[in-house]
Amino acid sequence: MKVDALKKSFTKDIKGAQDVKSLEAVRIKYLGRKDGQLTKILKSLKNLSVVQRRKIGPEANALRQEIEKALNERLGIFVVKQQHLDIDVTLPGKKIPIGHLHILTQLENEVRDIFSRLNFSVVEGPEVETEYYNFDALNIQSGHPARDMWDTFWLNQPVVVPTTDNDKKLLRTHTSPMQIRFMEKHKPPFQIIVPGRVFRYEATDASHEINFHQIEGLMVGNGVNLANFKYVIETFLRQLFGADIEIRFRPSYFPFVEPGLEVDIKLSSGQEKLIASRKSEWLEVMGAGMVHPNVFRAVSYDTNKIQGFAFGVGLERLAMIKYKIDDIRLFHSGDLRFINQF
Ligand code: FA5
16 A cells, blocks of 8 residues: 555544544554554565665655654543543542641640730740759759759750859759849839740659640739739639639749749549549649749849739640640640641
8 A cells, every 4th residue: 555545544544543442453553563554564665676765765654653643642632531531520629738836836825815915925035044044043042952843954065164053054944034034134013924845854644744835924013912813813714714614722832932822723524534644633733922032132123112923834734624635745746636636
């Protein structure tokens, strides 16, 4: 068959091919390795005279390229069509996962909002502290037995310049050092909260972490008293948990307050596991008290004129109560099954 005639018959055949299978049959008919009609012409070229070969050779090769191109194009159309058939357009679209704020960040924002409405300012401080701010200035002298209350991560420091004892660096064990830093720079009256990360070198359990968050509170002025503290804390806790929450104020001891107290919240139904592991229905959420005169002396305040209250509340503990979480270690577990619930 002449090349021209072959081209015509191919054009007709490829139009008739309606699926991948019949397209393959067309390919074999023309380009099949053994019996393809164009293959045969190409193979016979070597038997032709030079003149004929010069004429037919380029024509046949051009047709081969044309056929290959046409077959590939048509195959592409069939494949796309097939893919469309495989798509169920009634299926819901795939959701693109969007990140969100961690539960502790969400709760911290809520706490910030409540205190802002009570006219407290929000300040922050360093996580790496000195022994002076974390302990000494808070009336916890070295050798004071109360230092044992805060097991400390001390930082290794190259001794380049000999340091005085209380310049030693540590990871803050509470947010209370910011009481000193703030009072060094400001004059009363003021009321602040200080949210932040704290660190303790201690054994973990369902309600204790080595790395957790506190929110320090400090209100200082002329005549600030324990009744003011009670009002602020009850307002805060009722706004956070609802009016029905049961609160308990208990005497306690911290060297930087006098008198000192602790605040507990009664756990409710749904927290049986936590109640069992703690062997108590009450969960301590904060330490507090009236600022000790020695703390005011450390920042050169006139202790005859100035009074204040301070507190340090555990953010994870608040979250455990609000969301009925039985184990504090879940917060930093990185377990998305937990994190995505909030
Ligand atoms: C303090 O850290 C004091 N700085 C609080 C304070 C501030 C007292 C101002 C007086 C005046 P305490 O070690 O009790 O106190 O910790 C305070 C709160 O942090 C606790 O009530 C608890 O809610 C939380 N907390 C303490 N230890 C842990 C821990 N290991 N894991 C999780 N939360 C903790």
